[in-house]
Amino acid sequence: MTAVLPARPSVAERRTAPSLSAAVRDLDRRRARSRQRMIGASELGECRRRAAYRVARRRPTNTRTGLQAFLGTELHRGVLRTLRRQYGGLTEVGLQGEQVKGRCDWWHDRVVEDLKTTSRFGFERVLTRGVPVKHWFQVAVYAWLLRTGQTHDRRLAAGTAQDVEGLRIRYLSRDSGEDVVFETDHDPALAAEAVLWLTDVYATVEDEGVDAVPRDGFGPGVDTMCDWCPFLDLCWGPPVDPVTEGDVSRQSRLTVDHGDYVEAVHDYDAWRSAENEAKRHKEYARERLRGRSGPADDLFCEWSGGGLRTQVDKDAAVERLAELGEVVPTRRIRSPQTIRVTRNGSRPERVEGAA
Incomplete structure (x- = not known):
């Protein structure tokens, strides 16, 4: 052998x-x-x-x-x-x-x-x-x-x-x-x-x-x-298997019953409102600070940027390629998922005996 x-x-x-x-x-x-x-x-x-x-x-x-x-x-x-x-x-x-x-x-x-x-x-x-x-x-x-x-x-x-x-x-x-x-x-x-x-x-x-x-x-x-937690899988469970679990997240495993779902929807709506309100206040303060900079007690304010810079004009580039008879390079990407939470229309309660 x-x-x-x-x-x-x-x-x-x-x-x-x-x-x-x-x-x-x-x-x-x-x-x-x-x-x-x-x-x-x-x-x-x-x-x-x-x-x-x-x-x-x-x-x-x-x-x-x-x-x-x-x-x-x-x-x-x-x-x-x-x-x-x-x-x-x-x-x-x-x-x-x-x-x-x-x-x-x-x-x-x-x-x-x-x-x-x-x-x-x-x-x-x-x-x-x-x-x-x-x-x-x-x-x-x-x-x-x-x-x-x-x-x-x-x-x-x-x-x-x-x-x-x-x-x-x-x-x-x-x-x-x-x-x-x-x-x-x-x-x-x-x-x-x-x-x-x-x-x-x-x-x-x-x-x-x-x-x-x-x-x-x-x-x-x-x-x-x-x-980066050393106990990530122990705390949140193993990574999601798209074959058996579908398009979900580890956090979605916490949404077990309808009560969990209702709580999550209301959380999203509440924090969305807080985010929008905070952005309004921030932008208002920003406009009040235009043209001003320097120390402010324990904080310091300064502005940067605002200069001109050159960048690719994507629309013009596509038009130019078309004029030259060239195929515009493309690639397939997955569009981001969006979520929309809206208010249900309120309906008056039905009164007994009403038509």
Whole structure:
């Protein structure tokens, strides 16, 4: 019997570049954060259902990591290394209490700092909307753990309280390299609010179970907190199968009976009205600001754009192609689905005995 040997790989196959995406996925699976079971300080104030899954020690169902997130993590490390070398202090300080753990990015001169690397859209959102409460929760809890000696770092004596006076959050745009810093004094009430948020999650899980803890996200495709959640499939169910379920969404699985349907329709109508009213107010304020700019207490107003630019005249291009006898390039795309919610015509009740 003659043995059949596998074909030797070609030179091109031997020279094929290793997959960076595969390397990132493997590295993320082996990282402690991917295997984390205790709630991390960065999750406080975000989604109570996600925190509940941590409390109940449920296994994550979605642990993929994109290259963009990987690059952000590596940039994060490099920036912290630069800050430490230039100004001193301690970076990535391990902290752990009975219910929460985390790593303080930078502790320097009695100030706790957390660094957030973000896209230009995220950076712009912070500039316009300010710091989300959940981010203040995070640094406040770091400060509380340090002040109470709940450290898990060989560079600090366990059980020894540290002196923390200030909180700082630094946002760094991965696209432009710009950064903006927000600072405040240490506020014990802020840390207490964060711990209370977490305590409420623990109590609900113990008394009523994980499913009784409400979601704070609106589901995949609507909320990015859900899109990147490690418990996405556990929370919202597996991806929709168009063959067996048809053209539905994961959120539509919550609409079980007619009462659910009526509630959703009325929700849509209410938020549509609020959206239209908010747009009117915004446009009115915009017109009042035409020609004006500068500081306004804690805000700053400025205008940009308005210059002339050249763009393709699509109608003229189609006409020109037709004149030349050329076939106009086309492609088939699916039109967006639209929804229309209208008022039913009110009808008077029938009076007994009326014709």
